[in-house]
Amino acid sequence: MMSGISDSAHYYHGVITHPELDIWELKTLKKLLPSGTNSLLDLGCGTGEFLTRAQNYYRKILGIDLNNAAITACWRKNIPVLESDAQKTPLNSHSFDIVRAQNILEHLDKPENLIIEATRILKKKGFLIIHVPSHFSTLYPVTNFWDDYTHVRPFTKKCLQRLLCDFGLEIIFCKGYTLGRNKWESLLGKFLERFVPFSWFVVAKKV
Numbered sequence: 001m002m003s004g005i006s007d008s009a010h011y012y013h014g015v016i017t018h019p020e021l022d023i024w025e026l027k028t029l030k031k032l033l034p035s036g037t038n039s040l041l042d043l044g045c046g047t048g049e050f051l052t053r054a055q056n057y058y059r060k061i062l063g064i065d066l067n068n069a070a071i072t073a074c075w076r077k078n079i080p081v082l083e084s085d086a087q088k089t090p091l092n093s094h095s096f097d098i099v100r101a102q103n104i105l106e107h108l109d110k111p112e113n114l115i116i117e118a119t120r121i122l123k124k125k126g127f128l129i130i131h132v133p134s135h136f137s138t139l140y141p142v143t144n145f146w147d148d149y150t151h152v153r154p155f156t157k158k159c160l161q162r163l164l165c166d167f168g169l170e171i172i173f174c175k176g177y178t179l180g181r182n183k184w185e186s187l188l189g190k191f192l193e194r195f196v197p198f199s200w201f202v203v204a205k206k207v
Contacts, residue, residue, distance in 0.1 A: 018179050022050045025129075025201065026057050032173055032203055033098070033127055041096040041121060043086040043114065044104040047073035055079075058098075064089060087113040094123045102131040103199075107150050115167045119206060128169055128204045132160070134176060136196040142185070143198075157200060164204045173203040 045063030176197025178189035
């Protein structure tokens with residue numbers, strides 16, 4: 001069992017999806033990444049909401065998760081998914097243009113293990129996409145970082161830079177953002193993310 005990941009069938013119940021974030025991410029990647037970027041692997045894909053949209057952008061998609069309820073949800077959406085520990089997959093080296101890890105690193109005792117595995121899977125000059133809670137996320141009274149019992153640690157921007165650089169990746173884009181549960185929280189989040197973003201969105205290139 002991957003450290004910090006719950007196998008509870010109820011873990012994803014009540015999780016608010018943010019299609020606007022998925023759409024923004026996919027459009028941002030289309031602008032940032034070169035043409036010919038055709039394959040995407042989503043580590044810790046959850047119930048497959050992102051991959052449902054990503055399949056309209058990439059010819060080859062695959063999700064990986066360990067939660068049985070999440071895997072079943074992907075199957076129901078006809079999303080290809082593999083039951084595997086994201087830190088040690090059976091996938092071939094240099095097999096994907098993009099490896100994505102949304103809200104995974106903060107669950108791990110040794111996040112470098114996931115970075116090493118993602119780098120192995122990436123093709124030459126491939127791209128790693130990361131979403132991870134910032135150190136500011138521990139300050140929020142609503143949806144505080146520590147509300148998730150599987151969380152281990154948040155990340156500063158400097159920490160992410162060191163982690164990725166140490167394992168052969170170069171950050172080419174980094175943006176802080178804050179999501180809300182409703183219209184008013186989202187508007188407030190747009191203001192707060194300028195100064196104390198809840199999460200980081202990072203695009204890093206394999207060098």
